[in-house]
Amino acid sequence: MKSLSVLTTGIDKVGEFFLRACAFLLLLMLVTVLYDVLMRYFFSRPTSWALEINEYFFIFLSVMPAAEILRQKKHIGLDIFLKKLSGRRQLYVEIFYSICMLFFSSIVVWRGFEMTANAYKYGMASSSLLSFPLFIPYSLIPAGFVWLGLQLVVQICRNINMLRGGYE
């Protein structure tokens, strides 16, 4: 059982790291967007990369922290009806919708991986001057959902454990 708890803590920790990475990228986005405006307006020399790189950062910001936000229970949702239920029933409902979410995540991971692999195989690149290899930003979508899926499994296990432990 010990190795299992190491694994779940590990999943938590990596998720947390992704959120911290987002905070850092956010600062980088702020600086690069301002730099681009500055270069364009005052020196008439807009960067060729700022807009595009920021789009990729934004995708990172949108999908990579999903797992950690799930752990912190900070996703936007309607929990007032759930909270009216008894503790055990809440856990059952959570397990149920977590399984549904796992189904959705699996589809995104599976088809997202295909999309990424194709982009890699055919050497797809962005149509800009940067000609950025697209498999890298593409891979963020399945990667974020892989972690969301793992976090969901952890959450389901924890809920089952609590049910078994006679949680009221």
Next chain:
Amino acid sequence: MSVTFAVVLVFIILLLLIFMGCPVFASLGISATIGILLLRGWVGVSQIPSTMYGQLSSFVLIAVPMYLLMGDVLFKTGIGADLYDVFSKWFNRIPGGLAMASVFSCAMFGAMCGISIAGVATIGVIAIPEMLKRGYSPPLAAGSVTAAGALAMLIPPSLLFILYGAIAEVSLDKLFVGGIVPGLILALMMCIYIAIRVLINPQLAPMPDEVITWSDRIRPLKRLWPAILLIVWVLGSIYGGIATPTEAGAFGAAGAYLIAIFVYRTFSLKMLAETLLTTARTTGAVCIIVACAMIFSQFMNLARVPEHLTQFLVSLSMPDWVLMFIVMVFLLILGMFIDGASMVLVTTPILLPVVVAAGYDPLWYGIILILNLEMAVITPPVGLNLYTLKSVTDAVSMAEILRGTMPYVAVEFACLMFFVFFPELALWLPSTMK
């Protein structure tokens, strides 16, 4: 599999999941995936990741984290205290003046930053204790912040306008300008409501005993300059042609940090890390909904729901105002259960074709939609402004917040109907632009 059956099933699954407490992004994703599977099978779902990618890889959306960051930083500067101080001194002799001061502080905050919950948090944390100290009734105090905080969505810059503009392909410059008149009229109507309440029952808001001289009123005005500078900095960068509305969000966030560093001296590395982390979390929570809402509208398009809905409503050949009234009531009800950003993203692709078919201007519909969402953010069970106020102050209970806020739904609905029946009023200011 009949298409109608699939659509009905998808909506039932969506609502069930949301009521169960499943996160909104997943509820949209799961129900849309099931719908696409029913209509197109396993081949259909191969589009899902690329749909998400396509929606997210848009520079316009970078406005979301930028304005959120700006709101978070302003909250931590303490600028709310100065705004409130000025307005409370100016409205000192008017019945219910402190509540009106929170309305105008929120409106002014809205002119800096386009995030409704940021307005509620920044002004609420200052205004609520101040009003309670002077013997204001807790519901009156709470309502004046939760409802007025939403003015930030209507008064430019506004995040929801940016989202609407991105989907509906309407000029953001014009949308922003279009929000000014409804925003100010709504603020005035809120003040009139407060005045009427206090005139009927003066105990709700006791008159302050202290004497405030004109020099007391003039002196704190100079503390408004950071706020005014920030407004000029953000809106000026847009209308001066320096930055796009998205880039102006970055201007705003940087400006907020500068104010924290040089004016309020609240900046520290810890504050920098905290604001970045909070914003990263909120961005993650909002933007994954943006991606999943797109999967949902992809399903709606596969099932040709917008087309059929438009045909059906046009075939009823009812007067346009009846149609708009139905649309507005529908949005009001939906807004009780869904947050503002999701509302814009999910309903616009379905309803905009209907509205355009009835001969209305998409620019006008954008203004009306956001005006409608003023109610969505204050109506339970999902009214983010209500919970935001509760999270920054323990001085008022949830029941008091609700009791004080609900009358504003009526005020806002009246304002909305005013602009629905007189579209020219909303369109007048943008039409003066070239």
